[in-house]
Amino acid sequence: MAKPxxxxxxxxxxxxxxxxxxxxxxxxxxxxxxxxxxxxxLMKVPRIGEGTDPAAIVSFEMEQMIMxxxxxxxxxxxxxxxxxxxxxxxxxECIPGKTLYERLPELPLPYAEVAAIGVKIxxxxxDIHRQHVVHLDIKPSNIMFRPSGEAVLLDxxxxxxxxxxxxxxxxxxxxxxxxPYMSPEQLRGIRSDPRSDLFALxxxxxxxxxxxxxxxxRETIRAMRKRLWRxxxxxxxxxxxxxxxxxxxxxxxxxxxxxxxxxxAAQLAFDxxxxxxVKLTTRSERMRRDPITTVLRRRFNKDxxxxxxxxxxxxxxxxxIIAVAIDLTEGSRAINDALRxxxxxxxxxxxxxxxxxVNVLKQGRITIDFTLDEFGHNKQIERLVALKHWAAPIxxxxxxxxxxxxxxxxxxxxxxxxxxxxxxxxIVIGARQNSLLRKLLGSVSAKVAAEAQCTVTxxxxxxxxxDEAAPATDDVSLSSAG
Amino acid sequence: xxIALFADIHGNRQAFEACLKQARDFGAERYVLLGxxxxxxxxxxxxVTTAMELVDQGxxxxxxxxxxxxxxxxxxxxxxxxxxxxxxxxxxxxxQRRFLAQxxxxxxxxxxxxxxxxxxxxxxxxxxxSTVEASRSLAFDPxxxxxxxxxxxxxxxxxxxxxxxxAFTPTTGAAVPLLQGRRWLAVLGSVGQPRDGNPxxxxxxxxxxxxxxxYCRVPYDVEQAVAAIRKxxxxxxLADRLFLGQ
Numbered sequence: 001m002a003k004p005x006x007x008x009x010x011x012x013x014x015x016x017x018x019x020x021x022x023x024x025x026x027x028x029x030x031x032x033x034x035x036x037x038x039x040x041x042l043m044k045v046p047r048i049g050e051g052t053d054p055a056a057i058v059s060f061e062m063e064q065m066i067m068x069x070x071x072x073x074x075x076x077x078x079x080x081x082x083x084x085x086x087x088x089x090x091x092x093e094c095i096p097g098k099t100l101y102e103r104l105p106e107l108p109l110p111y112a113e114v115a116a117i118g119v120k121i122x123x124x125x126x127d128i129h130r131q132h133v134v135h136l137d138i139k140p141s142n143i144m145f146r147p148s149g150e151a152v153l154l155d156x157x158x159x160x161x162x163x164x165x166x167x168x169x170x171x172x173x174x175x176x177x178x179x180p181y182m183s184p185e186q187l188r189g190i191r192s193d194p195r196s197d198l199f200a201l202x203x204x205x206x207x208x209x210x211x212x213x214x215x216x217x218r219e220t221i222r223a224m225r226k227r228l229w230r231x232x233x234x235x236x237x238x239x240x241x242x243x244x245x246x247x248x249x250x251x252x253x254x255x256x257x258x259x260x261x262x263x264x265a266a267q268l269a270f271d272x273x274x275x276x277x278v279k280l281t282t283r284s285e286r287m288r289r290d291p292i293t294t295v296l297r298r299r300f301n302k303d304x305x306x307x308x309x310x311x312x313x314x315x316x317x318x319x320x321i322i323a324v325a326i327d328l329t330e331g332s333r334a335i336n337d338a339l340r341x342x343x344x345x346x347x348x349x350x351x352x353x354x355x356x357x358v359n360v361l362k363q364g365r366i367t368i369d370f371t372l373d374e375f376g377h378n379k380q381i382e383r384l385v386a387l388k389h390w391a392a393p394i395x396x397x398x399x400x401x402x403x404x405x406x407x408x409x410x411x412x413x414x415x416x417x418x419x420x421x422x423x424x425x426x427i428v429i430g431a432r433q434n435s436l437l438r439k440l441l442g443s444v445s446a447k448v449a450a451e452a453q454c455t456v457t458x459x460x461x462x463x464x465x466x467d468e469a470a471p472a473t474d475d476v477s478l479s480s481a482g
Numbered sequence: 483x484x485i486a487l488f489a490d491i492h493g494n495r496q497a498f499e500a501c502l503k504q505a506r507d508f509g510a511e512r513y514v515l516l517g518x519x520x521x522x523x524x525x526x527x528x529x530v531t532t533a534m535e536l537v538d539q540g541x542x543x544x545x546x547x548x549x550x551x552x553x554x555x556x557x558x559x560x561x562x563x564x565x566x567x568x569x570x571x572x573x574x575x576x577x578q579r580r581f582l583a584q585x586x587x588x589x590x591x592x593x594x595x596x597x598x599x600x601x602x603x604x605x606x607x608x609x610x611x612s613t614v615e616a617s618r619s620l621a622f623d624p625x626x627x628x629x630x631x632x633x634x635x636x637x638x639x640x641x642x643x644x645x646x647x648x649a650f651t652p653t654t655g656a657a658v659p660l661l662q663g664r665r666w667l668a669v670l671g672s673v674g675q676p677r678d679g680n681p682x683x684x685x686x687x688x689x690x691x692x693x694x695x696x697y698c699r700v701p702y703d704v705e706q707a708v709a710a711i712r713k714x715x716x717x718x719x720l721a722d723r724l725f726l727g728q
Contacts, residue, residue, distance in 0.1 A: 054644055057663065065659050083662045083693065163656035165638060170648030 006030065006045065013082055015043055015091060026056035026157065032091060040094035041079060045087070055176065058167045059157035063090060065164050066156045070131055073150040074124035095152050100140035100204075108211040111243055115272045118205050118249075120151040122269035125201065126423050128153060129194045129265055129316060132162035136191060138200035139181045160191040162312040179219040180207075184228045184256050187221075194312055195258040198268055202253025202261075209246060210238045214254060228256065229298035234286040244284035245275040251283045256298065263319035263352040266423035270321060270354070270402070273422070279399040319352035320425035325415055325448075326359050327430060328386050334461035335430040336390060342459045343428055344394055354400045357387040358418055360411040380405050412447035419452055427456045484509045485688040487670055489516035489598070489631025491533075492548065493523025493570065494674025494724075495710075497683035498532065500702035501673050508687050508698075513539075514591075516631040516670060517546025517598035519582065521563055522720050523674050524710035526570045530578040537581075545585035546598040546632070547607040553583050562717040569716060588623070592690075595625035599632040609633050613647035616667045627660055627688075628667045634677035636684060636697050637669040657694040668695055674707075681727035 006028070010017045015032040021042060022029040032043040046052075046060035067078040067090055077093040100117070103109070109117075121143060128135060135142075137158040144152045158176050160166050168176055169191050177186055183199035190196075206214045214232030216223065232254060236242040249271055255261045262268040271278050278284075289295075324343050326336060347353055361383065387403035394401075408414030419427055429445045449456040486505035491498045505513070513536050520526035537543050551557035551567045552574065559567065574582075587604040589596045600608035600615050602622035609632055610616050616639035619628060638650045642664050652658055660666045671684025678684075682699040689696075704724050711721040 054642070054646075058642065061661050061663055064661060068659075083659075088661075088663060163653040164658060165640060165648050165650035167640070167642075167648050170650075171642060171646045 012043070012087070012089065013080075015041070017043065021094075026053070026059055031094065040096070042076075042092050042094045044090045044092065046089075048087075055168075055172060058171055059176075060088065060090075061167055062159060062161075063155075063157050064088060066133060066159055066161050067092065069161070069164075070128065070133065070156070072127050072131075073146060073148075074127040074152055075156075076152060076154065095144045095146065095154075097144055097147075099154070100143040103208075104140065107208055108239070109208050111209060111246055114205055114209040115246065115275060117151075117208065118201065119269050119272045120145065120149065121201055121204070122198075122265045122272060123423065124151040124153050125194075125197050125265035126269060129197070129312065132312060134160045134162075134192060134194050134312065135197050135200075136160060136186065137177055137181070138197050138204065139178045140204060162192065166191060175224075179224055180213045180215055180217050182224060183258075185258055187224055187228060192312060193258050194265070194315065195261045195263075198253050198261050198265060199255075199258075201265075201268070202250055205246075205250045206232065206235060206254065209242070209250070210235050212238055229295050231256065231290050231295075233289055237287050243275075244280050245278040247286070248278050248280055248284035249275070251286065264316055266321055266425075267319065267354055270356075270422055274402055274404075277402045279397075318350055319354075320350065321354050321356060321423060322346060322426045322428065323356045323358055323415070323419055323422070323424045324428040325430070325444075326357055326387055326390055327432075328359050328383055332430070335459070338459050338461040339428060339430050340390065340393060342457060346426065346428065346457070347394065347396075354402070355391065355394070355396060356402045356404060356418075356422065356424070357391050358404045358406060358415060359383050359387055360414045361405065361407045362411055363407050363409050412444045412451075415444070415448050416451055419454060425454050427452055427454060429456065429458055431458050431460050483511050483690045485512045485514055485690060486510035487514045487516060487629055487668075487686045487688060488673050489629075489670040489685075490518040490546070490634055490672035490674060491515070491523075491529055492518055492672070492674035493520050493526035493529050494683075494707050495523070495525035495528050496703045496707040497674045497700075498529060500700045501683050501685045501698075502532075504698060504700045505685065505687065510687065513541035514596055514629065515541060515543040516596055516629060517544045517585070518548045518631065519546065520552065520570045520574070521548030521566050522711075522716075523707065524714050524716070527573050527575065527578060529674075530574060530581060534578070534581050542589050542591055542596055543585055544589055544596050544598055545582070545587055549582040549585060550605075552579060562720055565717055566720060569714065590623075590625060593626040595623045595628045597628065597630050599630055601628055601630070607632065610637075610639070610667065610669050613639060613649050616649070617641060617645070617647050620665050620667055626662070626665055628665075629670065629686075630667070631670045631672065633669050634672040634675060635669070636671040636678065636686075638695070639667040639669075641665045641667075652695075652697040654697055654699045657689070657692075657696045660693045660695055662693070666695075671697065671699075675724065676727045677723075679727050681725060 006017050008017055008019055015034050018031045018033055020028060021031050027044050027046045030043045032041050047056055064081050064083060068081050076095055079091040082089040135153055137155060142154045146152055175187050175189060181200040181203045183196040185193055186196050203214055215227045235247050235250060253261055324339055383405040384403050391401055406414050427448060429448055431445045445458045449458055488501060515533055519529050519533050533543055547557055551559060552571055588601060595601060597604050600610055601619040608615060610619055610630055611633055620641050636652050638652055638658060640648045670686050673683050673685055676684050680699060681704055682701045685698055687696045687698060708721040708724055
């Protein structure tokens, strides 16, 4: 056995090694401390020396390159990278708590909880994908949760960064990953498709909701390659009460063709958090696996479907989620028509985009609002019907369209919250034309445009002859009247 | 220290001026010129004079095949390049020609090596276009990072301690960490005649403290550079290709 390189109490570049937290195959992880720093920290030190697996070093090099470039709540903050030819190391923020792996004895979990976990992981994936990284080793032991609830992804040693040399790919040219979670395209040696992470998340969701791994646990290349043509047993066959929406989502993640999965993690998170609006295809009803003819076709006509591989950034930007805020009150027809024209223009070049139509019903601060109006109609359902009616001329696939009726005291804040919670890329909103109303209520679009974290398009109806005579009353302009 | 690296300027004054300004704005403290100051472009005398001034102020410079061809008519070249060199010979003054004639083929600077083409046999001007040439070049000199040009298309190669090679096309503006655990060969894009389909002038910045290399692209006045080439009666393609970046 190799002599241990470090012992408790040793100080390395100002960091005191306190105790071993984890001894992995590729590296040792130490709890470390530093005078004047109160945050708990971990130091990852690769095993280097005679007989070390070269993959251990290369995967550590990938982490050395990727970790300092990642930011946000969904990764452990990188404190310092020690890049020394003799003794490299990485110091990371220590996330308290346990990984999802600890929950394996509790499986299967309730469906709602699986969906909630799935939303958090998908949001974390969306965040790292937007930072040019494909994780490629999503599995329970690489996922933790912050006390505030966000999922944190661990271990980027097998990851691919769109803007950095892929040392793993170049050096080994064999698939690396964790057998039960590895996507078909990873087995073919493709490392740059973000939808590989959606496949792994699909495996995790399947496993957590049924207690069974969809492709087993066997690690031989031969056993793993089966997933290139063999689809998993539909979850409903394992659990008769399995919700059709969850089967739809899980099997879509597990599709053999990356192009038939969700285009982005944000769109997957969206479906998981609005499962009452998931389009139920034959996937949701499936009780048995694909017929043998299909399997044989996949097995022996592999080239029938050529995998199309857009660059990561181009792929993400072609599949945005667009939210359009629709006013359903009387007299908003002109602005709603203009909103539709603009929305159609935005969607024209984006076949994988999806559209969320949002209507906010303003509530009084004190008055109690009733669900039924004075004629006994359900206001909520009426609004959803009206939103669908508005969207009908755009002729979107059911899968691309969702409608949302929200009640809120402050409409602008409600729209901003909706956009943040659903990783919306683009908000389309109309400017209120009636200057009296705007003076009384303030401008919703101005607040949304000023405070949103994504792109906002403010739409105005085309001027009528009447408007031309009078000066335009303009919702977002910064003129003194506004 | 911030080091600005330029290769294959090829007498393109507009492109070189734009890159130098950008490098100064990025805080460049040292300049490295990787050869081929002349050939193709309409302002060889200005370019060499500027290079001489930079070298006087401490810049590193190495010889390129077009620079070598000024004094040495045996250098092998395609027809258009030959025409351009014949014209360039009649443009450069004595001092400029002397400056080019005394340029070294290779220069070492701490753990870095500067060379125009493959370092193992620099006077043969072998293009580093794959891991095969890159590994041969890296095997020749123990420097941790080799910088070269000649290809006119950006690329980064690395060699692991077990001599495994990797190849990578850098993304403009994205810093690439040159890890200590392996050796690196960076092929720069061209300042004066890019050939990767992007007409913007190309150079690179090395941050020696962070050990990060960033490839930069600078839009410049292509029309003016093209007009100058046409005015001198040089082959038309030498002008037209600047619009295409080919």
